[in-house]
Amino acid sequence: MIRFTNDYSEGCHPSILEAMAATNTEGNPGYSTDPHSARAHDLIRQAIGRPDADVHLLVGGTQTNATAIAAFLRPYEAAIAAASGHICVHETGAIEATGHKCIACPAVDGKLTPDAIRTAVASHPDEHMVKPKLVYISQTTEIGTVYSLAEVEALRAVCDELGLWLYLDGARLASGLAAGGPSLADLGRLCDAFYIGGTKNGALFGEALVILNPALKPDFRYNIKQRGGMLAKGWLLGIQFEQLFQEGRYVALAEHANQMALKLKAGIAALGYPFFCDSITNQQFPIFPDAVVEALKPDFGFEFSSKPDADHTCIRLVTSWATPEANVDAFLKALAALTV
Structure with a gap:
């Protein structure tokens, strides 16, 4: 997971x-x-x-x-x-x-x-x-x-x-x-x-x-x-x-989290999916068809944010100071496979 x-x-x-x-x-x-x-x-x-x-x-x-x-x-x-x-x-x-x-x-x-x-x-x-x-x-x-x-x-x-x-x-x-x-x-x-x-x-x-x-x-x-x-x-x-608060660590850790989130955002947007809002930080809120959300659930953990309509769900994706770029790549690869 x-x-x-x-x-x-x-x-x-x-x-x-x-x-x-x-x-x-x-x-x-x-x-x-x-x-x-x-x-x-x-x-x-x-x-x-x-x-x-x-x-x-x-x-x-x-x-x-x-x-x-x-x-x-x-x-x-x-x-x-x-x-x-x-x-x-x-x-x-x-x-x-x-x-x-x-x-x-x-x-x-x-x-x-x-x-x-x-x-x-x-x-x-x-x-x-x-x-x-x-x-x-x-x-x-x-x-x-x-x-x-x-x-x-x-x-x-x-x-x-x-x-x-x-x-x-x-x-x-x-x-x-x-x-x-x-x-x-x-x-x-x-x-x-x-x-x-x-x-x-x-x-x-x-x-x-x-x-x-x-x-x-x-x-x-x-x-x-x-x-x-x-x-x-x-x-x-x-x-x-x-x-x-030594060696610029406090902001540097967040810079990594933001970078991983923005890579997620760019990849999701490139596949044609909209977002609830334009976040530039480590929380992203993409909107997917319910079938896509269900298909992602077995392999990826995320929170449910809202239901913009009967057939779509807004989820929350959060990255951290420790998020490996490989995890971002894996999510985008799985999403691409589900996108028609």
Whole structure:
């Protein structure tokens, strides 16, 4: 079985395993107070160009989103997100479970727009409703599209206009960086907080939350502990980000994933198949006749995205830092054999 199911089917980049083995018995203080975590924090601050940034290492994306959003909002405040946003549809109500409503807005190519934000705020005018306070976006989006620098700047402007926090979910941030999206320095200038995803880009597990707005920084470790996110063996997170942020590795791994996805995209398009959207990153959404999908299923793993009509299915193909080019070639060869 060749899997294009997700970008976390493999373990981790060899440099991380080697570093973990080399440091296995050295003895470290717990709860991310160790030298490896401290160096990882410094490497991330350097990459962002913000020596004043607070960096916190957590285990997973949903945990990071729930911990951050709950900490950043007052009890009566809410998050604004695209209706397709991860916190709206793929986190089992984690944000709502902390007492905060997610206001779902229509998106354009998976992306939230300034007009959608203004509409959401205008439709919650008084204390009889939740008060919108945080704008949630993800880079890349749930359909693999990328916010441009101009688009993030426009979101920052509307957040400043309306007094909102701008928070970016970076589960696949590396793919966005590799595709020419806003740089880490840009995000450090434009976001109040964002996280740098490791789980989907070569780490065993882990996300690095970066808090930039001074109003959001105080006592954040208390929130991590209360939400069950403070890993006793925190140096295992530190070692991973220490490795990812050396030798340009973080973006290089995503460049490979994107290249493999774009080869898939080109080959599928050459056979005449359409796509749900124009993704330039490691998630692709081709639309095939149902018979083709059924014929591919025994040999290839993928997720089902939607049914555009009764006879066709949109599937999701995801590549990773570890996807062999031979796997891409095998898929395209099998697809060509099924194409008439």
